[in-house]
Amino acid sequence: MNSSATQMPDAEATQMLEDLALGEDYALTSEYVEMVVDAADRGDGMRLRELVAALHPADVADLLGFLSAEHRDEVVPWLPPDVLAETLPELDDGVREDVLESIAPRTLAEALQELDSDDATGIVEDLEDDQRRAVLAAMPDAERASLETALGYAEDSAGRLMQREVMAAPQFWTVGHAIDHMRGQGDDLPELFFDIYVVDPGQRPVGAIPVSGLLRAQREVKLSDLMEPITEIAVDLEQEEVAYIFEKYHLISAPVIDAGGRLVGQITVDDIVNIIQEENQEDMLALAGVTDAGRDADVGEVVRSRIPWLVVNLGTALIASTVIGLFQGQIEQLVALAVLMPVVASIGGNAGTQALTVSVRALAMREVSAANGWRILRREIAVGLFNGVAIAILLSGVTWLWFREPMLSVVIGLAVIINLVAAALAGTLAPLALDRLGRDPAVASPVFVSWVTDTIGFLAFLGLAALILL
Known part of the structure; x- marks a missing residue:
């Protein structure tokens, strides 16, 4: 009775802190972050531990992202090893690198042992060489060997992505054998798994049984009678290919096999969600010609990541400007040309971005191939033509009302149609061409498309004006 009474205030206080920490949108509130900052400024470790104890590890990761490097150094030592272990995989890359530098090798080694092998591998690969050697040296032999094996696989491959913990059973086992075995394994089982892989004597997977299917079956039923076909993942397959396979076949998990077809691990859908999010973010940033500088990046890092594509864009803009220079005399004779030129180029740029975004997405989703490439191109040309006619009619009307020049309205209408096509x-x-050449289409395409729409827009408008008006 007394024990319950003493525990209740702590539970109530934790709940109150949790309610204060998270808003209705599950984002950390500014009031809570300020409380953490105040405790860090005072060096009040016990208060920091109390504040952090109210958070889920994912929220702890968000908190560390909001804090400065100095405040993070105050908070991290007060994280219990299990909380630290679950928080590290949730951190942004830049923040995680900073946090890892502040953790003693032995402390980090203890935290890594709390994680599945795939999460532990993702953290160890971010360490500097000296720190990595120190952390691995502080780990038990079995865990160290497992991590060294995983690090031997190529970066961004299925071998790096997979977790080595897997539930496998021979074909001759019954449901009862499998259930009893899993109950006896305890902590040696994977923390999260959805399928039991049935293997032959050579440790090659021949089928899989969902855990839900196993639990519904009678104990005497053989696993070979329950197993379903599987989609195997080669250990050296690139992670983008793995994500595509998961998405295409709606997989929850899949076995990973080595060159000899032997089962070496598994990949689960939670890892694939992270990969898809990373790829989407990279493509979104690449379309704008930037990289993710991170929350703590300084001005120099951001400038270096963005200025190269600005320089390339400057070059293409200068090339487009030479087209304007060719028609300098015509522009001097009719000032309206200078007023309307940017309109033609701007509309073409927006239309090009629309077509580009659709094409990059289609390539990422494997929706474009030699079989349908020409059909998609014809569709986009037709869309450009119809949109061009619609915008041309509207813009021609505005031009006539503005300048009262019928032929100028015709010129800008024709130029818009040409530029949108x-x-x-x-x-x-x-x-499509960049993808065929093995280049990332999201990175280089925007600059090229911008150059084409500017150049064609100026050339079509000023060239038609020179032929028709002057």
């Missing part, structure tokens, strides 16, 4: 061609062909 060119934008559709560039936005579709550029990423």
Whole structure:
């Protein structure tokens, strides 16, 4: 009775802190972050431990991302090893590197032993060489050997992504054998698994049984009678290919096999969600010609990541400007040309971005191939033509009301149609060509498309004006 009474205030206080920490959108509140900062400034470790204890590890990761490096150094030592272990995989890459530098090798080694092998591998590969050697030296032989094996696989491969903990059973086992075995394994079982892999005497997977199916079956039923076909993942397959296979076949988990077809691990859907999010973020940033500088990046890092593509864009803009220079005399004769030029280029740029975004997405989703490439190109040309006609009618009307020049309205209408068709061609062909050449279409395509729409827009508008008006 007394024990319950003494525990209740702590539970109530923790709940109150949790309610204070998270808003309705599950984001950390500014009031809570300020409380942590105040405790860190005072060096009040016990208060920090109390504040952090109210959070889920994912929220602890968010908290560390909001804090400065100095405040993180105050908070991290007060994280219990199990909380630290679950928090590290949730951190942004830049924040995690900073946090890892502040953790003693032995403390980090203890935390890594709390994680599945895939999460532990992801953290160890981020360490500097000296720190990695020290951490591995502080680990038991079995865990160290497992991590060294995983690090031997190529970066961004299934071998790095997989977890080595897996539940496998021979074909001749019954449901009862499998259940009794799992109950006897205890902590040696994977923390999260969905399937039991049935293997032959050579440790090659021949089928899988969902855990839910196993529990519904009678104990005397053989596993070979329950097993379902599997989709195997080669250990050296790139992680983007793995994500595509999971998405295409709606997989929850899949066995990973080595060159001899032997079962060496498994990949689960939670890992694939992270990969898909990373790829989507990379493509989104690449379309803008930037990289993820991280929350703690300084001005120099951000400038270095962005200025190269600005320089490339400057070069393409200068090339487009030479087209304007060719028609300098015509512009001097009719000032309206200078007023309307940016309109044609801007509309073409937006249309090109639309076609480009659709094409890059289609390539990422494997929706484009030699079989349907020409059909997609024809569709985009038709869309560009119809949109061009619609915008041309609207813009021609505005031009006539503004300048009262019927032929100028005709010129800008024709130029818009030409530029939107060119934008559709560039936005579709550029990423397809770059992908065929083995380049990332999301990175280089925007600059190329912008150059095409500017150049064609100026050339079409000023060239038609020179032929028709002057």
